[in-house]
Amino acid sequence: MGAYRLGLKSGRHPVQRISAVAPSTPLFAAPTIKAGLPEANTRWSDRLWWFDWFTTEHLGEAPVWHYSPFGSGPADKASNWWAIPDFAGSGDIKGVWELSRLGWSVAFATQAAHGDVEALATLNRWLQSWLRDNPPYRGANWKCGQEASFRIIHLLATAIILGQERTPEPALAETIALHLERIAPTMSYAIGQDNNHGTSEAAAMFVGGSFLSALGWPKARHWTATGRRWLENRARHLIAPDGSFSQYSVVYHRLMLDTYSFVEMWRQRWDLAPFSGTMHTRLIAATRWLDAMVDRTSGDAPNLGANDGARLLPLTESDYRDFRPSLQMASVLFRGQRAIGDHGSWDDQLRWLGISPDTTTLSRPASETFDDGGFHVLRTGRASAYLRYPRFRFRPSQADLLHMDLWVDGLNLLRDAGTFSYNAEPETSEYFAGTASHNTVQFDERDQMPRLGRFLFGAWPKARRVEFVSKGETLRCAAAYTDHRGARHHREILLRSHGFTCTDTIDGRFDAAVLRWRLLPDAYRLENHRLSSNRMRLSINCNDSDIRINLTNACESRYYMHREQIPTLEIAFNHSCKIVTTGEF
Structure with missing residues (x-):
């Protein structure tokens, strides 16, 4: 990325020399009407x-x-x-x-x-x-080259829906070409970020290049080959063997998987050469990872990691937080089976893109540890719990170590704050990315990692005492870390069909700390060390009699640029201790 910025500063970067004239005629003709289309x-x-x-x-x-x-x-x-x-x-x-x-x-x-x-x-x-x-x-x-990539993907999806991807209007081909001219010279910058910029731009190069290649455009074969090469490279480099993605984010994981799904659909549609077995294996794993995160009842998923509002291919009227269309498409394309057996709006995306959803259905994912990325997933009966722990091969964007998310009957009872905005006032941005906006322990009013820049934390802790999910009538997992100042936190979770127990052991060097439980909006009653609502009861027990328990409000952002207040339980203490939170639902 340094070479990219130096090239721009010198005025000699290739992107500074490109020019084009945009077409002025319509991009799409009237389609031939077909029967049996989705709504x-x-x-x-x-x-x-x-x-x-x-x-x-x-x-x-x-x-x-x-x-x-x-x-x-x-x-x-x-x-x-x-x-x-x-x-x-x-x-x-x-x-x-x-x-x-x-x-x-x-x-x-x-x-x-x-x-x-x-x-x-x-x-x-x-x-x-x-x-x-x-x-x-x-x-x-x-x-942004990634923004240009999104436009290419949406324009080509539009062409497919209208049946015009093989016989396009000249203006569509010209528009795709001028976007590829913008993306190609800055691919190195996108790749250097080790995130979804590289996957999105590689996808646009591949699908846009092969589209133009069929029309005889001179540069198209090179663009296609470049896109294919980087798609393979990014799948090997950014997707871990267990399916975890470099950005440690459910929303960004979906975006990455949607771009690869579109690429694979396009490849099959045009009968292009298959991608490598390694790439296919990584995408199967990435699909399994998303499958483990998605709540089948609501279609929602934990608000883990950065959430910038990104959503590709909004072909249905389903909500932004409904991950089922993406999961179903990836599952059919990469695993050859449906993730969701019932037919619903999550199938319409496949039908619009000409993908047959009529395959067998996989069984629901069981509890699992995704250790490459640092995620425990516990699932039993009505409930699912998630524990985030540090396994950093790429830069983390949130200080969310040992955050716990809890879902029961499709409701997110214990929840993550989200992101809100990347360019809000510093205090707001730091809050949403920081430790205070997660269900974990915060030491001395600071983040678990020192902030080095807008999107960068330093002194990444290493996970310790990681215990993979043990299965049975009661599910169990655990993990711990020690931060750069010597404060230590160990968390163990037990999940049962009608409740959970979370045991936090805190010691090391600190003067004051707070354990937070961010709650589903509801009417709560706090009496001594017991919190109750119509949906859940929490009991707090501690071997330190000096803890202070308070029910307050804090901010949450489930959609980008949107925030609201939610109730939050805070347990404050000043000494090493063991806090046991017991939940019933």
Whole structure:
């Protein structure tokens, strides 16, 4: 990444020399109407959506592409993209980028595929508006290669839905090409980040390159080969043998898996050469990992790790926090079997992309330890519990060591705070990424790791006394760590069909500490050391009589740029001790 930045500073980077003229004609023709299609996604018919929760009305007119409802002013739309600072003055840039990912294009395509002429007209009008207001390589919407990759994937998904991926309008091919020209020169920067930027951009190079190769574009074969090479490389490097992903995040894991699912669907559709057995094996493991995280009742999953609102291929009206469509598609493509036996909206994504969901169904995942990434998963009857512990091969983005998540009957009873925003005021960003926003022990009002930058912690602890999930009528797991200042925390969890026991042993060097339990919003009663609601009862026992127990409120963010208050139980103490939390549900 240093060479990339030096090249830009010198003015000699190849990306600074590219230029293009955007097409001005429609990107899509009227489709041939087919019977038996899934229901159309009509969410965008009269509303604009940001991060699946903030919405405003539209009357068919195109959005203002450099506006964010969360920003302090319009983003730069005239400067060369490489001259725009990473955190410029329009607030969190993701609010600007959200509509420019073109996720709405696949929604309008599902309507147009049903014969909705106005939806097709809106689709073309908005795309032409975007190309006109975002001239190639100028303005904030060209700043990120991954954002350009999302546009390629959504445009090609739109072409599939409309049956035009093999006989495209010239404007579509030109648009794909000018995006690949933007992505190709900065691939090294994306790869250097060791995260989903590399997987997304490699996916766009592969699918976009093979699309243009069939049309005879000169550079297309090179783009395709580059995409294939980096897809293979990233799968080997970023996905651990147990399926854990480099970003230690459920949302980013889904994004990575969705890009690989789209690539595999595209490869099969075009009868391209298979990828390696190693890549396929890693993607099977990554699918198993997501399967272990997803709650079948709600479709939701623990809010573990960074959550930036990313969602690829919104082909159905399912909620952003419903992970079942992604899980089902990956399972059918990589494991050859359905993850979810019942038919539902999670199958519609497959049908729109021409993937047959009619396969056998896998059994529900059992309790398991994913030690490569540092995750214990306990599952019995109605309940699931998750314990996060440090196994860092890549940089962590949250100080969430020994966080516990608890789910019962589809409800997240003990929960993670999420992320909120990458560019909020420092106090807010540090809170959501920090130890105080997790169900764990915080020592001396500091994070478990010292913060070195906006996205970087230092002094990564090593997991100790890790005990893999032991199975039986009562499930058990454990892990411990010692931080850079000598404070020690060991956590053991026992999960039963109607309750749990969490034993925290705390010692080492510290002056004061707090154990937090972040709770499902509900009416709670705290009496002495007992907390109760209609859904759960917690009892706190400690060998230190000086502990102070308080029921307070704290912030939570389940959707990017959205936050609300949730009840939080805090147990404060000043000495080494053992705290036993017993839960009944």
